[in-house]
Amino acid sequence: MKLAHVFIEHSTMHLDRTFSYGCDGFAVYRGMRVVVPFGAKEIVGFVERVEEISAQEAAAYDFEIKRIIRVLDEEPLLNEELFELANMMAKRYIVPRIACFQCILPAKLKPRSTAKCRKLETWVRYEKDIASLTKKQQVVLEAMKEAKEMLRTTYYQMYKSVGKKLISLGCVTVFEREAQAVLGCEEPSGPVFDLNAQQQHAVDAVLHHSAMVTLLHGVTGSGKTEVFLHLAKAMRERDKQVLILVPEISLTPQMIARVKQRFGAQVAIYHSALNEQEKYEQYQLVKKHQVDIVVGTRSAVFMPFDHLGLIVMDEEHDTSYKQDRGVRYHCRDIALQRAKIHQAKLVLASATPSLESYARAHKGIYQLVEMPKRINEQFPQVKLVEMREAVKKKESYLMSNALLDAIYTRLQRKEQVILLLNRRGYTPILRCMECGYVQMCPNCETAMSYHKEEGVLKCHICDSVMPVPTHCPSCHSAAWRYMGMGTQKLEEFIQIKFPQAKIIRMDADTTHKKHAHENYLRDFGKHKADILLGTQMIAKGLDFENVTLVGILNGDALLNRSDYRSAELCYDLLEQACGRSGRGEKQGEVIIQAYDTKHYAIQCAAHHDYKTFFKNEMNYRHLAGYPPYTYLTSLTFSHKQEELAYQGAQLAFSLLKAKSEVRVLGPTALHKLRGECRIRILLKGKQEELLTVYAKDVYEQHLYKKQKARLDIDLSPLYLD
Ligand SMILES: Nc1ncnc2c1ncn2[C@@H]1O[C@H](COP(=O)(O)OP(=O)(O)OP(=O)(O)O)[C@@H](O)[C@H]1O
Numbered sequence: 208m209k210l211a212h213v214f215i216e217h218s219t220m221h222l223d224r225t226f227s228y229g230c231d232g233f234a235v236y237r238g239m240r241v242v243v244p245f246g247a248k249e250i251v252g253f254v255e256r257v258e259e260i261s262a263q264e265a266a267a268y269d270f271e272i273k274r275i276i277r278v279l280d281e282e283p284l285l286n287e288e289l290f291e292l293a294n295m296m297a298k299r300y301i302v303p304r305i306a307c308f309q310c311i312l313p314a315k316l317k318p319r320s321t322a323k324c325r326k327l328e329t330w331v332r333y334e335k336d337i338a339s340l341t342k343k344q345q346v347v348l349e350a351m352k353e354a355k356e357m358l359r360t361t362y363y364q365m366y367k368s369v370g371k372k373l374i375s376l377g378c379v380t381v382f383e384r385e386a387q388a389v390l391g392c393e394e395p396s397g398p399v400f401d402l403n404a405q406q407q408h409a410v411d412a413v414l415h416h417s418a419m420v421t422l423l424h425g426v427t428g429s430g431k432t433e434v435f436l437h438l439a440k441a442m443r444e445r446d447k448q449v450l451i452l453v454p455e456i457s458l459t460p461q462m463i464a465r466v467k468q469r470f471g472a473q474v475a476i477y478h479s480a481l482n483e484q485e486k487y488e489q490y491q492l493v494k495k496h497q498v499d500i501v502v503g504t505r506s507a508v509f510m511p512f513d514h515l516g517l518i519v520m521d522e523e524h525d526t527s528y529k530q531d532r533g534v535r536y537h538c539r540d541i542a543l544q545r546a547k548i549h550q551a552k553l554v555l556a557s558a559t560p561s562l563e564s565y566a567r568a569h570k571g572i573y574q575l576v577e578m579p580k581r582i583n584e585q586f587p588q589v590k591l592v593e594m595r596e597a598v599k600k601k602e603s604y605l606m607s608n609a610l611l612d613a614i615y616t617r618l619q620r621k622e623q624v625i626l627l628l629n630r631r632g633y634t635p636i637l638r639c640m641e642c643g644y645v646q647m648c649p650n651c652e653t654a655m656s657y658h659k660e661e662g663v664l665k666c667h668i669c670d671s672v673m674p675v676p677t678h679c680p681s682c683h684s685a686a687w688r689y690m691g692m693g694t695q696k697l698e699e700f701i702q703i704k705f706p707q708a709k710i711i712r713m714d715a716d717t718t719h720k721k722h723a724h725e726n727y728l729r730d731f732g733k734h735k736a737d738i739l740l741g742t743q744m745i746a747k748g749l750d751f752e753n754v755t756l757v758g759i760l761n762g763d764a765l766l767n768r769s770d771y772r773s774a775e776l777c778y779d780l781l782e783q784a785c786g787r788s789g790r791g792e793k794q795g796e797v798i799i800q801a802y803d804t805k806h807y808a809i810q811c812a813a814h815h816d817y818k819t820f821f822k823n824e825m826n827y828r829h830l831a832g833y834p835p836y837t838y839l840t841s842l843t844f845s846h847k848q849e850e851l852a853y854q855g856a857q858l859a860f861s862l863l864k865a866k867s868e869v870r871v872l873g874p875t876a877l878h879k880l881r882g883e884c885r886i887r888i889l890l891k892g893k894q895e896e897l898l899t900v901y902a903k904d905v906y907e908q909h910l911y912k913k914q915k916a917r918l919d920i921d922l923s924p925l926y927l928d
């Protein structure tokens with residue numbers, strides 16, 4: 208008897224074991240999806256292995272062996288490498304394996320009961336000649352013989368009734384086929400530069416040094432992309448696949464364009480703006496070896512490569528590389544694992560490497576390659592504006608005269624401006640003038656932002672929307688004060704100050720439509736707008752040579768977060784934003800407005816001094832015992848009822864307090880999120896493996912004691928607030 212061992216998904220039980228089903232007569236193999244009976248239901252499972260057992264062995268089972276109902280796939284979805292990767296992830300992130308398979312596979316192939324089928328298309332093809340055809344029919348059939356096959360809709364459009372007749376005669380047959388990706392259009396080929404000395408050095412270091420991982424620390428505008436393209440070319444010559452990762456969808460259009468300019472249209476693209484069918488089709492392109500270069504965001508790291516030679520992680524410091532729900536993986540860890548297995552090169556590149564990566568490079572764990580010079584050999588000049596002083600001098604609290612003057616000058620010179628304000632909406636806070644009441648999100652305990660365009664308040668965490676209350680719920684006053692500034696208000700302000708200027712605003716509100724990023728950036732590149740303003744999505748990676756002024760409003764906003772990484776996040780954002788200015792021939796300028804201009808994160812960004820920042824920040828982390836000197840793991844217990852969340856945390860705490868070699872911090876109440884109360888325990892220790900072991904103990908006890916709260920384990924959480 209043939210037995211399939213199947214992982215199944217279950218909404219309440221956290222099962223991480225297989226169930227056995229008989230599968231005689233089915234063509235079923237490891238890595239395929241099957242439909243199985245489970246209790247009274249039919250659910251989708253994922254086959255771990257298939258084995259042959261004797262009748263004797265089957266009889267020894269102390270339960271009735273049920274049969275699988277259907278096999279969903281014709282061939283295994285995962286190769287051995289990805290199977291092992293799922294096992295590794297389940298262990299490392301303490302999640303059931305089925306969750307890892309779901310995480311690795313594109314939506315259409317997920318072992319999940321709600322996964323939709325792949326799209327089928329109806330095609331026609333030439334089948335045979337017959338003797339009795341009319342002249343007209345012969346002509347059409349001859350054309351079909353030539354074309355071999357085409358979409359049925361096209362066929363009907365072209366040949367109408369004659370075409371129908373040929374089908375009924377059996378000369379042309381109809382068949383169904385999975386929809387396939389149409390490869391994108393070619394880009395006109397762009398310039399191929401001769402590498403300068405530091406670029407050549409970087410290429411050589413990666414290709415000819417034995418190190419698997421290279422940290423490429425190249426300042427903004429040092430020409431890192433050109434290094435990636437040369438490396439990709441070398442790998443393709445060795446017949447190897449190449450993966451180029453970018454952190455955010457806003458960066459994909461430029462990278463895709465550059466890669467296509469160099470290598471033609473044979474490039475797969477994988478990011479969140481693709482729909483499920485499109486993702487599936489791109490996935491198949493790689494699986495069927497129709498392309499050997501992929502450009503994509505985080506989840507592209509799971510593409511079904513089988514002879515990978517190079518992974519590039521551009522802007523490796525970026526927090527978007529961390530998945531913050533479900534399987535909380537960091538793309539860098541997965542990339543590392545895959546590079547190891549494929550014996551591929553991994554290039555982590557950034558002008559502002561994460562402290563973790565730079566520290567590793569310092570220790571010699573990664574090869575460190577520095578590119579300290581810009582291509583144009585000049586850095587933008589940075590001016591810091593102390594906003595308290597500016598306001599004292601009766602300047603606008605939104606924008607200092609220095610920044611206004613600088614914008615004016617650029618507009619006169621027909622140069623372009625980028626303005627960064629890391630807050631969307633109109634104003635971030637609505638406060639009662641009488642009693643000071645602030646309208647909060649009922650689900651998340653954060654202030655609701657006012658969005659003037661839609662005339663509503665929005666929560667930026669859970670996206671809930673409410674009308675602006677007519678009266679303050681606390682004191683019934685009708686006088687609201689709209690405090691602070693978001694991108695909508697900035698746009699309005701600039702338009703009043705510079706009525707002639709053409710402005711593009713890019714933030715989450717303006718870019719949810721498909722191709723929005725691409726279109727805005729293309730327009731700005733063609734100088735169809737003078738000012739590009741937006742949130743962090745415009746702060747990094749973009750390369751526009753006519754931008755000679757970058758203005759950063761609220762430069763120290765990130766420092767106000769109560770998070771140990773706030774200085775690093777602030778420095779990264781400022782340095783990256785500065786890097787958008789003066790990338791061409793013309794000298795660039797940057798103006799940073801802030802209230803605390805003395806802070807080392809701001810000072811170092813103003814002097815483009817990563818190394819001093821690194822030294823200072825490492826000192827602070829060392830004193831406070833934070834990563835990269837220690838590892839953190841957070842255990843968060845969430846429930847609508849606070850007592851139940853607490854109960855879970857207390858139980859965990861009593862287990863953990865006896866453990867040695869880790870510090871247990873908490874339980875701490877965090878602000879409510881999406882209607883759930885959250886209590887967190889933080890583990891801090893020198894040995895990462897030990898933290899995982901302890902977290903696993905908590906997880907098992909949590910399940911065993913049937914706790915009501917949801918437990919989320921986050922290995923190396925990026926944020927603590
Ligand atoms: N060898 C070269 N000669 C001339 N121009 C070059 C050369 N290499 C790159 N460039 C140009 O320099 C500009 C900056 O390069 P690129 O965008 O790769 O910078 P980067 O290092 O990725 O910066 P950032 O970290 O800011 O994204 C680009 O317009 C690119 O076309």
Ligand SMILES: [Zn+2]
Nearest residue numbers: 648651666669
């Ligand atoms: Zn909310």
